Amino acid sequence: MPQSPKTDARIWTDVTLLTMATGDAPYGLIEEGAIVAKEGRIVWLGQATDLPTAYCDGEKISCDGHFMTPGLIDCHTHLVFGGSRVAEFEQRLTGVSYEEIARQGGGILSTVRATRDADEISLKASATKRLRQLQRSGVTTVEIKSGYGLDLDNELKMLRVARALGENPAIDVFTTFLGAHAVPPEFKGDADGYMDLVCGEMLTAVVRENLADAVDAFCENIAFSPDQVARLFTKARKAGLPVKLHAEQLTNSGGAKLAARYQALSADHLEHLDEEGVKQMAAAGMVAVLLPGAFYTLREEKLPPMELLRKYQVPIAVASDSNPGSSPVLSLALMINMASTVFRLTPEEALAGVTRCAAQALGLQDRGQLVVGLKADFALWDISHPAELAYQVGGTLCTSVVKDGRVILTG
Numbered sequence: 001m002p003q004s005p006k007t008d009a010r011i012w013t014d015v016t017l018l019t020m021a022t023g024d025a026p027y028g029l030i031e032e033g034a035i036v037a038k039e040g041r042i043v044w045l046g047q048a049t050d051l052p053t054a055y056c057d058g059e060k061i062s063c064d065g066h067f068m069t070p071g072l073i074d075c076h077t078h079l080v081f082g083g084s085r086v087a088e089f090e091q092r093l094t095g096v097s098y099e100e101i102a103r104q105g106g107g108i109l110s111t112v113r114a115t116r117d118a119d120e121i122s123l124k125a126s127a128t129k130r131l132r133q134l135q136r137s138g139v140t141t142v143e144i145k146s147g148y149g150l151d152l153d154n155e156l157k158m159l160r161v162a163r164a165l166g167e168n169p170a171i172d173v174f175t176t177f178l179g180a181h182a183v184p185p186e187f188k189g190d191a192d193g194y195m196d197l198v199c200g201e202m203l204t205a206v207v208r209e210n211l212a213d214a215v216d217a218f219c220e221n222i223a224f225s226p227d228q229v230a231r232l233f234t235k236a237r238k239a240g241l242p243v244k245l246h247a248e249q250l251t252n253s254g255g256a257k258l259a260a261r262y263q264a265l266s267a268d269h270l271e272h273l274d275e276e277g278v279k280q281m282a283a284a285g286m287v288a289v290l291l292p293g294a295f296y297t298l299r300e301e302k303l304p305p306m307e308l309l310r311k312y313q314v315p316i317a318v319a320s321d322s323n324p325g326s327s328p329v330l331s332l333a334l335m336i337n338m339a340s341t342v343f344r345l346t347p348e349e350a351l352a353g354v355t356r357c358a359a360q361a362l363g364l365q366d367r368g369q370l371v372v373g374l375k376a377d378f379a380l381w382d383i384s385h386p387a388e389l390a391y392q393v394g395g396t397l398c399t400s401v402v403k404d405g406r407v408i409l410t411g
């Protein structure tokens with residue numbers, strides 16, 4: 001029997017909405033608001049006094065005066081991995097640099113060894129724990145990369161685990177193939193030879209098994225050159241996959257310009273990005289993904305070029321980069337704080353960075369704002385001013401998470 005519109009609508013009331021929709025008031029703020037979801041989508045929002053009578057009989061959920069934002073989107077993570085890098089953290093505290101550790105065969109390669117040794121069940125179990133923490137910070141969509149397998153079987157294993165995590169109705173997972181994350185020990189000194197494997201057998205299998213929604217690479221002097229990345233991006237685009245790039249994290253290698261040539265979704269990190277790179281990102285319609293957790297953990301000193309990104313109107317996303325080496329971060333809410341305090345984004349820019357602009361960084365048009373027709377993915381916050389989301393350091397302000405119109409976390 002068809003359900004009447006009254007019965008399956010769910011209405012959140014007694015709430016301040018931060019819609020994050022473009023062109024509206026700051027934050028898209030609506031006081032004394034209400035929002036209605038049906039079949040997983042937003043069907044109405046506005047001031048509670050204007051609620052259409054058609055929805056008055058629906059199931060009502062009072063938000064006790066809390067604030068609602070779109071569900072947060074973490075558009076850059078390496079959440080699936082084996083082992084731990086805590087010993088390396090201690091080593092770095094004694095003055096050894098991240099690059100030195102990588103050159104000595106530690107760093108990413110130590111996680112590669114542990115990930116190769118782990119089976120899918122244990123990888124899924126450890127990633128699930130981390131994912132739960134992110135969800136508690138208001139996340140409803142997460143991107144997860146491969147990149148710690150670095151051979152055919154282990155890259156596919158990582159992507160299968162990421163896809164399996166996305167079977168949970170409480171979270172959407174966007175998967176990214178990052179086979180070109182580092183040169184594995186079997187190819188030491190032969191990055192070109194390894195790139196042949198990534199562009200050939202590995203990419204073919206990833207596409208055949210539909211395991212990835214995008215392709216990423218690490219363009220850096222300790223990883224792959226722009227020419228090597230270009231070979232991969234040409235193949236990826238031919239296979240119909242969008243690309244994105246770890247670029248200008250430790251040095252200015254020209255990665256962002258290369259990514260722009262392939263209309264990449266985003267270039268990520270970007271501390272060493274120059275004006276020409278910013279211009280080309282703007283022309284290609286790319287998003288700049290800033291990762292304050294990695295900047296903080298590695299005690300970097302060079303800030304990303306915020307003023308240039310604003311000047312050329314490049315949308316700015318903010319993500320956790322959650323990974324065992326450079327960013328052991330499990331809260332996207334904390335990244336709102338760090339994006340403001342460390343990168344000097346305004347609180348509104350930082351919130352847009354984990355909602356509207358993060359959706360754009362994943363090419364997802366159906367989320368990231370509270371707008372009629374988009375997914376009913378919400379996070380509720382016990383705050384009394386929107387800037388508190390950026391002001392608070394740590395703790396848990398998120399009181400409830402709604403995914404596709406269903407309450408999945410409270411308290």
Ligand code: DI6
Nearest residue numbers: 108218246294323324325326
């Ligand atoms: N840049 C990063 O910050 C992560 N990957 C990358 O290319 C670090 C990954 C790790 O250290 O394990």
Ligand code: FE
Nearest residue numbers: 076078246321
């Ligand atoms: Fe990363």
